[in-house]
Amino acid sequence: xxxxxxxxxxxxxxxxxxxxxxxxxxxxxxxxxxxxxxxxxxxxxxxxxxxxxxxxxxxxxxxxxxxxxxxxxxxxxxxxxxxxxxxxxxxxxxxxxxxxxxxxxxxxxxxxxxxxxxxxxxxxxxxxxxxxxxxxxxxxxxxxxxxxxxxxxxxxxxxxxxxxxxxxxxxxxxxxxxxxxxxxxxxxxxxxxxxxxxxxxxxxxxxxxxxxxxxxxxxxxxxxxxxxxxxxxxxxxxxxxxxxxxxxx
Amino acid sequence: xxxxxxxxxxxxxxxxxxxxxxxxxxxxxxxxxxxxxxxxxxxxxxxxxxxxxxxxxxxxxxxxxxxxxxxxxxxxxxxxxxxxxxxxxxxxxxxxxxxxxxxxxxxxxxxxxxxxxxxxxxxxxxxxxxxxxxxxxxxxxxxxxxxxxxxxxxxxxxxxxxxxxxxxxxxxxxxxxxx
Numbered sequence: 541x542x543x544x545x546x547x548x549x550x551x552x553x554x555x556x557x558x559x560x561x562x563x564x565x566x567x568x569x570x571x572x573x574x575x576x577x578x579x580x581x582x583x584x585x586x587x588x589x590x591x592x593x594x595x596x597x598x599x600x601x602x603x604x605x606x607x608x609x610x611x612x613x614x615x616x617x618x619x620x621x622x623x624x625x626x627x628x629x630x631x632x633x634x635x636x637x638x639x640x641x642x643x644x645x646x647x648x649x650x651x652x653x654x655x656x657x658x659x660x661x662x663x664x665x666x667x668x669x670x671x672x673x674x675x676x677x678x679x680x681x682x683x684x685x686x687x688x689x690x691x692x693x694x695x696x697x698x699x700x701x702x703x704x705x706x707x708x709x710x711x712x713x714x715x716x717x718x719x720x721x722x723x724x725x726x727x728x729x730x731x732x733x734x735x736x737x738x739x740x741x742x743x744x745x746x747x748x749x750x751x752x753x754x755x756x757x758x759x760x761x762x763x764x765x766x767x768x769x770x771x772x773x774x775x776x777x778x779x780x781x782x783x784x785x786x787x788x789x
Numbered sequence: 790x791x792x793x794x795x796x797x798x799x800x801x802x803x804x805x806x807x808x809x810x811x812x813x814x815x816x817x818x819x820x821x822x823x824x825x826x827x828x829x830x831x832x833x834x835x836x837x838x839x840x841x842x843x844x845x846x847x848x849x850x851x852x853x854x855x856x857x858x859x860x861x862x863x864x865x866x867x868x869x870x871x872x873x874x875x876x877x878x879x880x881x882x883x884x885x886x887x888x889x890x891x892x893x894x895x896x897x898x899x900x901x902x903x904x905x906x907x908x909x910x911x912x913x914x915x916x917x918x919x920x921x922x923x924x925x926x927x928x929x930x931x932x933x934x935x936x937x938x939x940x941x942x943x944x945x946x947x948x949x950x951x952x953x954x955x956x957x958x959x960x961x962x963x964x965x966x967x968x
Binding site: 627628629630631633634637671672674675678679681682685686688689690691692693695700703704707708710711712713714715717718 | 792794795796798799800801802803805806809810814815887890891893894895896897899901904908
């Protein structure tokens with residue numbers, strides 16, 4: 541009963557969100573995000589049909605669509621990064637390096653685990669795989685938010701909503717995936733499903749209508765300043781060298 | 790082990806986003822000049838004043854008067870002044886970092902190693918200020934001369950760094966304007 545009400549609420553909120561996106565032309569500004577919402581909506585309906593027709597097929601359909609959703613979710617994070625840092629190449633470079641470092645770290649950890657146990661992949665369940673991938677995604681979002689906050693990147697109301705909603709959804713999901721039982725329904729099973737409802741409500745509140753990103757209009761003006769700041773970086777480095785000598789002396 | 794890492798990552802993300810939402814870290818935060826007088830408040834204190842706050846000379850004089858009430862009052866007042874100085878220093882460091890971030894975020898040639906170095910200095914200074922503040926609360930300013938001088942030297946160097954940074958910006962603005 542509770543599962544069904546969560547399912548129906550999600551469908552209603554998704555349809556509502558998409559309708560607002562189309563009527564407010566937000567769908568053209570954040571195409572990946574609305575593509576993700578459309579995918580999740582289609583996936584929910586498709587899974588429900590498959591569940592009624594064939595329970596044997598359901599498991600493979602569930603995990604295939606789940607991993608497709610995960611990949612699309614990563615694309616949403618990329619869209620946030622692209623839109624938020626379009627006018628800030630310095631911060632964009634910083635964010636790229638931080639993310640590359642994190643992915644290299646995750647790959648190295650994965651390689652080391654496979655080296656220690658060659659049968660690891662066969663023993664890993666789809667749930668564990670999803671948890672591992674979502675953990676990497678959560679860590680990437682933490683790194684991105686830290687970079688955004690450190691460089692005081694101005695966020696519009698819409699983009700802030702997308703980031704907050706998706707970030708909270710991933711954070712909740714990672715925790716729920718750790719505790720959710722393989723079979724049966726307990727608190728964590730419902731929390732896992734309901735985490736998406738929280739994100740949808742946040743998105744609906746933040747994406748009701750389009751609101752411009754602050755300073756986006758002055759990007760042209762700031763590009764002139766950019767040349768100045770680049771030259772200043774060199775001077776900063778020189779002074780840094782002097783500073784280091786002075787502190788060591 | 791993996792479960793633990795997942796819970797930490799998930800909880801970290803939830804906490805960070807909650808803090809971001811509550812503190813407005815993801816809101817538009819242009820560097821708006823504060824109310825009159827605040828600009829002066831973020832200027833570094835003269836070194837003589839810092840020497841005085843943390844020196845034992847005044848304390849020896851007050852102690853020589855052999856008046857318990859005056860000693861207590863002196864200690865309380867000196868502690869307040871020292872804490873104000875620490876807060877002012879940490880505010881100045883934050884301002885320097887804010888200004889740096891405002892300029893660096895648009896630089897195409899941003900150097901990651903430089904950024905990490907500057908951020909490291911910022912963290913070290915903030916940590917020194919936090920430790921100093923706690924130590925003043927616990928022991929009073931008179932026993933902390935050495936650490937205070939270290940923080941003072943570093944913050945003044947960061948201030949000079951900021952001046953050079955501003956001078957560079959102005960010089961280049963002039964060059965850009967003349968071309």
